[in-house]
Amino acid sequence: MKNELFSVGPLTIHGYGLMIALGILVCIFMGTxxxxxxxxxxxxxxxxAIFSILAGFIGAKLLFVLVEFDRFLEDPMQVLGTEGFVVYGGIIAGVLAAILYCHRKKLSFLEYFDLLAPSIAVAQGFGRIGCFLAGCCYGRETDAFWGVTFPEGSFAPAGVPLIPTQLLSSAGDFLIMAVLLIYSRHSKKTGNTGALYLLLYGIGRFxxxxxxxxxxxxxxxxxxxxxxxIGIVLIAVGMFNKKQRKKYT
Structure with a gap:
């Protein structure tokens, strides 16, 4: 709910950027x-991690441009210069970058996807806390006791109690991380942990x-x-079914 956390001289530390940075660092530490x-x-x-993060930022911004295409045509620099991103664009671009890297290095993409899936979820959890601090990705108006009122200067409408969808999403991401870590200890089939990540995130996001x-x-x-x-969930189901078919052939 406070995007500008503090300043060091001319440098202002923003909550959104800080949470993204923390998420990336935790993601890399956990992955390694x-x-x-x-x-x-x-x-x-x-x-x-490096290639996927770079590709992810580009993909998230490109999908945001597509979503806001009418506004982009009117004022391209205003759209490109905002903090707007669409997470799915980042996930898709990041996965494609990882696939290309693994193909080039002759590594098993699914092995590394299984390994990094919990790290991806935890990075998203931190990112959603950043969304909450900035006031973006906000929920509908609510009369419930857990409604959050954002101040002036946030992306969210000020002075109106809103469902804190950012925190719900963050909690869901951290829960997905925990489920994946537990599941990965017992699953012996390559690709299943990555497929479970896609399934859980796709359903939760829907x-x-x-x-x-x-x-x-x-x-x-x-x-x-x-x-x-819907497409992400179908891909996840297809990955699970492919593994099951191989089991019986």
């Missing part, structure tokens, strides 16, 4: 720690969209993210 534990290449994890009130684009009766969520 677990790589060593699972006898995978730590340097490959670091490379994948549901949370019903509570949001910010302008985020539509595809028919669905929000853009709900439409993409």
């Amino acid at each position: 720690y677990r790589a060593k534990k699972h006898h995978l290449k730590e340097d490959a994890v670091l490379d994948i 549901l949370i969209e019903f509570l949001r009130s910010d302008d985020r684009g539509t595809v028919g009766m669905l929000s853009t993210s709900q439409f993409i969520s």
Whole structure:
């Protein structure tokens, strides 16, 4: 609820950027720690993280431009210069970057996807806290006791109690991380942990969209993210089914 946390001389530390940075650092630390534990290449994890993060920022911004395309045509620099991002654009671009890297280095993408899936979820959890501090990705108006009123200067409407969808999303992301860590200890099939991440995140994102009130684009009766969520869930189901078919062939 306070995006400008403090200043050091001319440098202002923003809550959104700080949470994104913390999420990235925790993601990389967790990934490299677990790589060593699972006898995978730590340097490959670091490379994948760097390339995927860079591609993710670009992809998240590009999808935001597509969602806000009419506004982009009117004032391109205003849209490009905002803090607006669409998470799914980042996930898709980041995964594609990881696939290309693994293909080039002759590594198993699914092994590293399984390894990094919990790290991705925890990074998203921190990112959503950043959204809460900035006031973006806000929910509908509510009379419930847990409604949050944002101050002037936030992206959210000021002075109106809103559903804290950012914190609900953050809690969901951290819960997904915990589930994936537990599941990965017992699953012996490569690709299943990554598939479970896609399944849980896709379902969670589809549901949370019903509570949001910010302008985020539509595809028919669905929000853009709900439409993409359906595709993500279908991919996850397809990954699980492929593994099951191999088991019986």
